[in-house]
Amino acid sequence: MTGAAKYWRIGFGVVAIAALIIVPMNFNRYGLFILSQWAVMTIAAMGLNLTLGYAGQVSLAQGAFVGIGAYTAAIMTTQGMPLVAALGVAVMLCFAIGWILGYPALRVQHHYLAFVTLAFSTLAFLVFRNEDWLTKGIYGISNIPRPAIFGFATNRPLPFYYVCLGSLGIVSVMVWWLIRSPWGRAFVALRENPIRALSLGIDTRRYTLMAFAIGSALGGVTGTLYAPLTQYIDPVPFNLSLSLDLLMMVIVGGAGFFLGPFLGAMIAVLLPEWLRFTEGYYLMLYAVAVILLLIYSPSGILGIADRYLTERRTKAASALRTVAKARLEAAP
C-alpha cells in the first residue's frame, strides 16, 4: 500500500468512528435500538466471517451461539450476577461447544457440513424452547437488567449503545490482530488448499477446530449483549433464520474481508428499516436488492471494491513495465 492510501484509510476510519460516537447523540430511542442491534450483530457476523470467510468452513449454527450467549446472560443476570461474569461463561461455553461442533468439519465439508451445523441449530432451538426449568420455554425471560460499567448505569438507550459500540471496538481490534497473525494466514490456507497446508506443517485439524471455536465464541459475545439490549428474550429470535441472516450478512458484505461483516450487518439491519416507507413491499424489495447484488458481485460489496483496486493496480504495474521497457530500449 502506498503512503497516501494508508493516510486515506486511517482518515476514513477516524471519521467513521467519530460519526458513530457523535451522530447518534440526538437519535431517538428506536434509532438507537437499531444502531445498537447493528453493533451487536456485527460481532456475531465477524465470528462467522472468521469461520466461513477466512477458514472456509460453512456454518449454519451461528444464530444458535447467539442464543446460547443470550440465555447465559439472561439467566445469570436475572439471578443478580454481573454481566461481565455472564460474558466470561458465555464465551467459554460457546468456545467449547464450537470446538466440538468443529469435529464434523474434519470429516465433511461444504453442504454436508452445512447440514451438520443446521442440525445443531435445530437442537439448540429445541433446548431453548423445551427446557422450561432453565429457559422458561416459550414464555421467555423478562426484566433482563442492563449493566453498570464502572458505576455508570447504562439503562438509558444512549449509554447502552456506547456499551455495544465499545464492545464492537474491542472485538474488532482482537479480530484484526488475529487475522493478520500467522493464525489468520493458516486459516486462509485451510480455505484455499488444505492438502498443501498439511504438507507445509500446518496442523489443519487444530486450526479448523480453532476457527469454529473462536467464531462461535464471538456469537456468544453477541448474545450476552443482545439479552440486555432487548431486556426480554424468548426462543424465536434464535431459530434458524438468525443463522441464515448472519450468513447473509457475511456473504453480502464480502466473506473473507475484514470490513465485510460491518457492511453486511448494516444492510441486514438498517436497509429493512429504510425501506419501511414502502410498507408491505419492503421485504420483497430487500430480497430483490440482495439477489441483484449477488448476481453482480458474488464476492459481496467489498468484492466490487477489491476488483476495482486490483484492476487499477494491474494497470499501474503494466504502465510501469512499459516505461521501464521503453527506457531499456532507448538506452544505447
Add this chain to the structure above:
Amino acid sequence: MTAVLEVSNIRKSFGGITAVDGVSFDVQEGEILGLIGPNGCGKSTLFNCILGQLTPSGGEVKVDGKVVTGLRPSELNRLGVSRTFQLLQVFPKLSVRENLILAGQEHQGNMMSRLLGPSDAGLTDAADRMIGFFKLDHLASEPAGGLSYGQQKLLDAAMAFMGGPRLVLLDEPAGGVNLTMLADLRERLAAINREMRATFVVIEHNMEFVMSLCSRVMVMAEGKVLANGRPDEVRANPAVIEAYLGH
C-alpha cells in the same frame, strides 16, 4: 554417509490394483535421487505413502532412523520432510512473500507465540532471501495466483525449502516449465542441495533434467523397482530401455 530416508517393502493397493508392490530403497544424506518410470507405475503413490498422505498397506518408512509410517503430513513436515506437487499448489490469494512466510511459520514457536507474536512470525527476511534466490524479486508483493505457470512452479519449490528441510520430495518440478526457466530451476536446486545440505528425491519425466541433476536414478515399472544406479548405468540398462526409455 548416513541414510536420511529408508523405505522398506512399501506396498499400497487400491481395491484389486496394487499400485506399489514391495518397494525398498534408501537415500543417503546430500544425495539427489531421481525417480523415473512410465505413467501409472506408482511413483506418485509411493511419494504419498512416504509423506503420510496415503497409509501404506504394508511396509515401513524411516527418516533419520526413526519410523515415521502413519504420521500425518503436517507432523512429518515438522520433522523436516517437505514436498512439492505435480500440479500447482500455491495459495493464489496470498502474495508471493505471504506464501513463503506461511510455508515457514509452523516450523518455529508454538500456537501461542504464533497468535501473540509478530504478524510475519519473524520470517520476512528469510522469505525475501528465498525470493531473491529464486529470482522472484519483482513479484514479491503480487498475489501468487497472478504469476505465470513457470513462476508458480518456482514458488512451489521455494515454499518446500522455507522450513529448512532435511529431505525434499519433488514431484515433477520441471513439468510445463520452459527451457530457459528449466536451466534456472536445475541450477537453483543443485545450489540448494549444496548449500543447505538438503537431500532430494525427484520424480521427473524430463530425462535430460534427471540425468544432469541426479546423482542416482531409480526406475519403477508396474509398482516395482526395475533398476537403481548411476544415471549412465540406468540409461544403458536393457530392461529400462524396454520398459520406459524406448529405443
